Amino acid sequence: MSKGALIGLLAGTLLGLVLKGFQLLTDIGVYTLLLNVDFLPFFGSILWPEWMEFLFHLIIAVIIGMLYCWLVDRWNLKKAGRWWFSFMLTAPTIFLYFPLSYLALKDVPPIDNLAAIALWTIGHLAFGASMPILYAMFTKKRLQSNI
Numbered sequence: 001m002s003k004g005a006l007i008g009l010l011a012g013t014l015l016g017l018v019l020k021g022f023q024l025l026t027d028i029g030v031y032t033l034l035l036n037v038d039f040l041p042f043f044g045s046i047l048w049p050e051w052m053e054f055l056f057h058l059i060i061a062v063i064i065g066m067l068y069c070w071l072v073d074r075w076n077l078k079k080a081g082r083w084w085f086s087f088m089l090t091a092p093t094i095f096l097y098f099p100l101s102y103l104a105l106k107d108v109p110p111i112d113n114l115a116a117i118a119l120w121t122i123g124h125l126a127f128g129a130s131m132p133i134l135y136a137m138f139t140k141k142r143l144q145s146n147i
Contacts, residue, residue, distance in 0.1 A: 001066055007134040008065020012058045015127040022119040029108050030119045039103040061127070064089060068131050082132040090128030094121050 016034065023031040035053035037043040043056075068089055072082050097120045101111045109116030 001070070003135075003138050004066035004069030005062045006065070007069060007131055007138065008062035009058060010134055011065060011127050011130040012061025014130050015061065015123050016054055016057060018123040018126050019119070022123065026115070026119065028113070028116045028119060030116055030123065032106060033097070033100055033104065033108040033116075033120070034123075036100065036104050036106050036108060038105040044105070064093075065131065069135065072135060079132070079136070082135060086131040087125075087128045089131075090124055093127070094124045097121075 016031070019031040019034050023029055035050065035057055037048065037053060037056060048056075068086060071077075072085060075081070075085075077085055097117055098111055101108055101113075101116075
């Protein structure tokens with residue numbers, strides 16, 4: 001489980017940095033959308049600092065990373081299977097753009113902003129691509145240390 005938590009933490013950090021970079025370069029609020037919780041009961045009534053909103057995002061990423069590693073190990077997925085499974089787990093997060101954009105009270109990209117949808121998708125594909133890469137890196141290190 002710790003490997004999955006670390007993979008989720010690193011992949012989630014990558015996603016956040018990619019979207020923050022996109023927002024800084026384009027002034028399209030995809031990073032704001034990623035961190036936004038203003039529409040959630042209780043959470044939305046509090047003005048959270050950015051680091052706390054990022055922590056909420058990382059908690060979700062850690063859960064996804066743990067689920068990814070647990071199922072990859074349980075199903076004994078090989079390289080191609082790990083990639084497909086990672087993108088299957090990530091695909092729903094791409095489509096979260098639409099309800100998140102619709103429900104947001106903050107100023108976030110509109111639901112039909114094609115540039116924002118593209119940036120959001122690229123960021124989440126980076127997240128999906130990083131999980132099997134990180135999995136392979138951490139598995140290699142573990143295997144090499146046992147020799």
